[in-house]
Amino acid sequence: MALSRPRVLQYGKMPLPQLDAELAQAYDVQILSEQADPERFLAEQGAQFPYVVTSAAMGLPARVVDALPELKFVSSFGVGFDALDKDALLRRGARVGYTPGVLDDCVADMAWALLLDAARGVSASDRFVRRGDWSRQRFGLATRVSGKRLGIFGMGRIGSAVARRGAGFDMEVAYHNRRPIDGSPHQYLASLLELARWSDFLIITAAGGDHTRHLVSTEVLDALGPEGFLVNVARGSVVDEAALVEALRSGRIAGAGLDVFEDEPRPLADLLTLENAVLAPHIASGTHDTRRAMADLVLQNLQQFIATGEPAAEVPWSAAR
Numbered sequence: 001m002a003l004s005r006p007r008v009l010q011y012g013k014m015p016l017p018q019l020d021a022e023l024a025q026a027y028d029v030q031i032l033s034e035q036a037d038p039e040r041f042l043a044e045q046g047a048q049f050p051y052v053v054t055s056a057a058m059g060l061p062a063r064v065v066d067a068l069p070e071l072k073f074v075s076s077f078g079v080g081f082d083a084l085d086k087d088a089l090l091r092r093g094a095r096v097g098y099t100p101g102v103l104d105d106c107v108a109d110m111a112w113a114l115l116l117d118a119a120r121g122v123s124a125s126d127r128f129v130r131r132g133d134w135s136r137q138r139f140g141l142a143t144r145v146s147g148k149r150l151g152i153f154g155m156g157r158i159g160s161a162v163a164r165r166g167a168g169f170d171m172e173v174a175y176h177n178r179r180p181i182d183g184s185p186h187q188y189l190a191s192l193l194e195l196a197r198w199s200d201f202l203i204i205t206a207a208g209g210d211h212t213r214h215l216v217s218t219e220v221l222d223a224l225g226p227e228g229f230l231v232n233v234a235r236g237s238v239v240d241e242a243a244l245v246e247a248l249r250s251g252r253i254a255g256a257g258l259d260v261f262e263d264e265p266r267p268l269a270d271l272l273t274l275e276n277a278v279l280a281p282h283i284a285s286g287t288h289d290t291r292r293a294m295a296d297l298v299l300q301n302l303q304q305f306i307a308t309g310e311p312a313a314e315v316p317w318s319a320a321r
């Protein structure tokens with residue numbers, strides 16, 4: 001019985017340990033990162049794996065895809081697919097499933113947590129109280145959020161969920177995308193620079209990848225200005241992190257809330273010293289509820305592809321073939 005189970009190569013341990021167990025229960029799984037010599041393992045056994053499971057964070061490099069001549073389907077845990085090597089996967093003819101939709105609310109909630117924290121100083125005031133500073137001085141004044149302008153770069157599912165929450169704070173919402181969205185109730189601004197100039201709070205929810213790399217530049221940060229805040233729950237690569245450190249240090253923007261960084265898990269050392277930056281370790285989708293829903297979709301995509309040749313949710317460039 002065990003021998004007939006489909007062979008699955010897991011690129012590494014999954015962000016939900018239960019999912020490791022569930023995969024091992026349903027499939028004949030090997031975890032590449034657990035092999036004594038992963039390169040040798042790939043060279044010797046790569047041809048035995050038609051299926052791969054990975055995550056948006058781990059991705060899948062060309063080097064691995066190229067070592068899997070029978071690869072047919074990759075089931076990825078996460079909505080981002082910038083770390084999966086598109087060219088190698090297209091060359092191989094492998095299809096790719098992912099987990100859109102189920103994490104929008106939690107990622108949007110985290111964007112709001114970072115926005116409110118950056119503007120109102122929740123983490124900084126917590127440090128202030130714990131240090132015992134309260135008995136000696138007053139905590140500095142913060143920035144009002146309600147009624148301000150909320151700019152969203154990347155009005156997809158997650159951007160829309162961020163925008164909906166803005167209504168509860170009586171905020172005016174505008175956005176920039178490659179194209180305006182038909183029927184959107186929000187104002188479209190034709191460039192990121194214009195959006196930054198307009199915004200009190202600029203939220204990044206655009207996809208990562210070459211097309212968005214470092215679009216949040218010195219120029220964009222200067223357009224956001226000394227009273228503006230940046231929040232990034234998308235990908236670190238969208239922001240020029242060195243430029244951001246300079247803008248935060250010199251007060252050319254007021255503050256930032258960041259869940260993602262250019263080189264995870266290593267934010268630029270200078271960021272760690274800045275009181276006007278709130279930093280989180282890429283946890284926007286990290287709730288029990290959402291990670292469970294993501295795991296279910298990873299399993300469903302794999303099961304459904306094996307049974308029918310069609311996953312439940314497929315990344316756009318994979319489906320477009």
Ligand code: 8YV
Nearest residue numbers: 015055056057078079080285
């Ligand atoms: C995941 C993410 O937490 O979905 C994505 O693209 O970046 C996060 O939701 C992460 O990829 C888990 O590996």
